Amino acid sequence: MAQTIEHFMKQSLFTFIISLREFLANKLNQYNTTLLYVITVKIAFVIVVGGINLFVELTEILKTETPATYDTAITDYVISYRRPGLTSYFKFMTNVGDVYGYLIVLGVFLLISLLVFKCWKYVVQATLILALATISNMVLKRFIDRARPGIEHLISVETLSYPSGHAMSAMAFYGFLIFLVTKFNIQKVMKYVLMITLITIILSIGISRVYLEVHFPSDIAGGFIAGFIWVVFCVLVFDLIELFKKDPQT
Known part of the structure; x- marks a missing residue:
């Protein structure tokens, strides 16, 4: 549960940044557009460095005995709720966070972008973030070299454990979609529904890896943190690109 609370704290911080930027846009944009982006860049930089x-x-703590206690306690708590229905749900969600799941979601997102928003750049951006998260995850796994939990897995896995690729990709990809939802000109009710749905997907994918006993909870925490860093960093880069497109002299 500690990881869930930590994720909500990060999501709340992310929402705060978006709200702050909108507030600054309303109050300062008419006077100095550059000032808005300077402030946003500084905030994003602090979050990225902090992340x-x-x-x-967290990676250093893994070298101690502390994580084992929490990992065991949290894992035992999660699997204590194991039921046939939940097992089917979490197996489905872990597939949503896999290659074919993302291909389907990207295909649907592409159709919506082209037919509704008449814009495909967001699909390219989301794909780029997903690719960066996936590639960096493979590098981190090999560098840290943490083995999977030594218990019976409910599904087949082959790669190393930390950080969780499913958690990292889910946070990066669906976290970016949450950011896009805040930008889309749609009804507030629909925005909230979409955001809650996406948050649920992120959490479900992360929890599924513990429930299916293929990851330690600390793997999920590390994946969420790393994925969140990619979201903030890429959003910052995309916003700066848009700024220079509008005004190359900025």
Whole structure:
């Protein structure tokens, strides 16, 4: 449960940044557009650096005995709710966070982008973030070299354990979709429904890896942190690109 609380804290921080940027846009944009982006860049930089530091600290803690106690307690708590219906649900959600799941979601997202929003750049951006998260996850796994839990897995796995690729990709990809939802000109009720749905998907994919006993909870925490870093960093880069497109002299 600690990882869930930690994720909500990060999501709340992310929502706060978006709200802050919108507030600054309303109050300052008429006076100085550059000032808005300077402030946003500084905030995003602090979050990225803070996120990296948090990830490094968590990785260092893995070398001690502390994580084992929490990992065992949380895993036991999660699997205590194991039921046939929940097992089917979490197997489905773990597939949603796999290659074919993302291909289907990207295909649907592409159709919506072209038919409704008449814009395909968001699909390219989401695909780029997903690719960056996937590639960096493979590098981190090999560098940290943490083995999977030594218990019976409910599904087949082959790669290393930390950080969780499913958690990292889910946070990066669906986290970016949450950011896009805040930008889309749609009804507030629909925005909230979409955001809650996406948050549920992220959490479900993360929990599914513990429920199916293929990851330690600390793997999920590390994956969520690393994925969140990619979201903030890429959103910052995309916004700066848009700024320079509008005004190359900025």
